[in-house]
Amino acid sequence: MRAMVYRGPYKIRVEEKDVPRIEHSNDAIVRVTTAAICGSDLHLYHGLMPDTRVGSTFGHEFVGVVHEIGPSVRSLSVGDRVMVPFNIYCGTCFFCARGLYSNCHNVNPNATAVGGIYGYSHTTGGYDGAQAEYVRVPFADVGPAIVPDWMDEEDAVLCTDALATGYFGAQLADITEGDVVVVFGAGPVGLFAARSAWLMGAGRVIVVDHLDERLEMARTFAYAETVNFTQHKDVVVEMKRMTGWLGADRVIDAVGAEADGNLLQHVTSAKLKLQGGSPIALNWAIDSARKGGTVSVMGAYGPIFSAVKFGDAMNKGLTLRMNQAPVKRQWPRLFEHMRSGYLKPNDIVTHRIPLEHIAEGYHIFSAKLDGCIKPLVVPDAS
Amino acid sequence: MPYTADKPPLPETPEQLRARIPGWGADLDPADRPSYPREVQGLETGAHWDLPEQQEERQPRERSIEHARLTPAFGTSVPLKGLSGVVRSYAYRRFSEGRAAHWLLLIAADRVDAVESHLTSFTTRRPDNPVTETGVLAEASHHPVRSRAGRVDPRHQVLDPVIVVGPWVLAAVVVYRSVRAMVRRART
CATH class of the missing domain: 3.90.180.10 (Medium-chain alcohol dehydrogenases, catalytic domain)
Incomplete structure (x- = not known):
């Protein structure tokens, strides 16, 4: 064959x-x-x-x-x-x-x-x-x-x-009516997660990426507001600004191991294989969530260590939920x-x-x- | 803006969202989410066994030392072979998944495997061809410049050719220097 x-x-x-x-x-x-x-x-x-x-x-x-x-x-x-x-x-x-x-x-x-x-x-x-x-x-x-x-x-x-994983990711985020949901990554899983968030009653869905055609798909397929992170000096500050300076109720990492946006993180993981994955999107998710909020991790990471900001997650009282679907x-x-x-x-x-x-x-x-x-x-x- | 107990107002009401977005609120009730991620017992899986039958082990199969036994089913894709097989076997035999050495050895073995396989391919009728195997020829017909406009990744995509071609260049230098040294020794 x-x-x-x-x-x-x-x-x-x-x-x-x-x-x-x-x-x-x-x-x-x-x-x-x-x-x-x-x-x-x-x-x-x-x-x-x-x-x-x-x-x-x-x-x-x-x-x-x-x-x-x-x-x-x-x-x-x-x-x-x-x-x-x-x-x-x-x-x-x-x-x-x-x-x-x-x-x-x-x-x-x-x-x-x-x-x-x-x-x-x-x-x-x-x-x-x-x-x-x-x-x-x-x-x-x-x-x-x-x-x-x-x-x-x-x-x-x-x-x-892809569809099952995106839907599962939205469920992991524990979305309730009126929640502000941020999805990092407008690939297939992110698009399906954003679309699924509406099914669960989200009040607002914001999708973050840097690829214009994917952000366009997020607007037309997933009915989401979009943010191109290359157009902001600091995407976390932009997320805070967009959410009344509280942060999002629920954040979904739909990027995973090869996230872009920080050259050092990307090169040490995706190129030099010194981390299990580049945790840029995950760290942005942790920092963009409101205190007491939920971060759902759908992005795939390898089994070795990654430089994740667990201190921020702990101090903000976040719930981190994740699994393969x-x-x-x-x-x-x-x-x-x-x-x-x-x-x-x-x-x-x-x-x-x-x-x-x-x-x-x-x-x-x-x-x-x-x-x-x-x-x-x-x-x-x- | 003052920090108060109120949630910032949403731009649209539920009625507006329901009118604009197909299916908005179809899973609104958290109690009516049958696949909600939690441990649930009694699901019908289709299995008609208590313990699955054991797959035949046609050749010794490496396994994590965190397992008590060889699992009833396992993949048979590419058995261990060569120097990479020795390294992989050692990583599985000696270190648990909890040890960084386990994973770092497996990644090192992957690099050894690639070199071994490239060299072996030169003894076959189909040697590795980095041009066709990287798919880079698709660049010409798929808008290479326009596709990369306004993105952050092109600044590190320049590393990709180094990662792909670098080991070949390094190997060529090593072979050249070795041959030159041998020739010099033979002459003296």
């Missing part, structure tokens, strides 16, 4: 690989029809995530058709069209039994600090991802779901991570919102890239060329 293969930082190519085989009785092999490149894939691409091995295939957002099933699979049949959450989870461990699907203890031998994720380094279990023609799906009776007939293929792909728990309500016309996820898709051109796709996304906000990947076999 054809598959995207990592060749070292900033380098990928498409190679012939063996079609994955059934390794566990509850595995399925899925033929990928549409995948996506996630902003967090760029952390792998840039060599930030420990134990990202040359030869591995990325990709944790995908839909496809069941090609083969293991002997114990009951809920799927060959030919079913499925959407697969980015979380790999067993459904019965201590954590899964409490709904913490993204923290499953039975799928990742390499680390206890993170669950299993498709195509996201050996630190999350060493599973190959879906930027390929076929992918192995463990615990096929637990993770995947059959795509509803009414759902568009691209909407389904966005439900497997347990995707499938979000789906029933999200599906209701989509059917009601409140959410149309694929409105944010800007690029559709054939698998054979994925090296160019990663570069366009990484360098933010051509207004790229959300690229999808289409394997030729589909």
Whole structure:
């Protein structure tokens, strides 16, 4: 089969690989029809995530058709069209039994600090991802779901991570009616978090970024006020000014490890890999929140230390909430919102890239060329 | 402005927001948020086992020493190999995830892996090609100048070529100097 293969930082190519085989009785092999490149894939691409091995295939957002099933699979049949959450989870461990699907203890031998994720380094279990023609799906009776007939293929792909994560991030922020919500980052997760904040009754939503096309999307797709932080000497002061000098009730970090806005922080983390991530947006979030407020962290960070301003968080009495989204728990309500016309996820898709051109796709996304906000990947076999 | 007990007024009323934004307030009631992030027991997951069956370990599989056992399922993407495999194996065997050494060794092994793999690729019919593999050829057709206007990241994007090409230049210098030293030794 054809598959995207990592060749070292900033380098990928498409190679012939063996079609994955059934390794566990509850595995399925899925033929990928549409995948996506996630902003967090760029952390792998840039060599930030420990134990990202040359030869591995990325990709944790995908839909496809069941090609083969293991002997114990009951809920799927060959030919079913499925959407697969980015979380790999067993459904019965201590954590899964409490709904913490993204923290499953039975799928990742390499680390206890993170669950299993498709195509996201050996630190999350060493599973190959879906930027390929076929992918192995463990615990096929637990993770995947059959795509509803009414759902568009691209909407389904966005439900497997970006939309679910953005909605989850807004829920983590404990938004109540009339809250002032600030979202750092107008990428897909930030846009969906901003849009979700309105569903929860926000009184005001402000999105901060430095990319004009993303801020435009925040205004048109997420109905948000926007702030371009490059146009202010100090974005935290601007947030205070905009919120009556109190700070925002709820702040969402939807940026993560490669945040820009402070050259030293960015270079020591994203370039020199001396931090688990550049905590610029997280520190801005802490400083922009009002005392007693909530900071929801959706941005992905690596497992080593980052220079986070915990003193400010403590002294302000902030509540910090965070996790990888347990995707499938979000789906029933999200599906209701989509059917009601409140959410149309694929409105944010800007690029559709054939698998054979994925090296160019990663570069366009990484360098933010051509207004790229959300690229999808289409394997030729589909 | 005086600091009072009042919340600063919002620019729009709930009625105005409901009229302007599709779905405003659809999840207004915090008690009616079924996927609210908290621990919940009794969810139907689709699992029909108490303990998942164990995946066969076809070759020794590294694992965190914070785990009591090899997990029932695991990825088989790229087994350990070469010098990077030795470093990774040591990081997993010797240090818990709580130790910085664990992660720093894994990151160091990633760099070793890249060098090993690049060198190995030169013995194959498809050597690594930094031009095609970086996707940089897409620049020409995707508005490289206009796309970067008004952004803060171009000032450090100049480091990207250094990160990508730097190790190749360094390797070339080392090879050149080694060969030159060997030639000089042979002549004397």
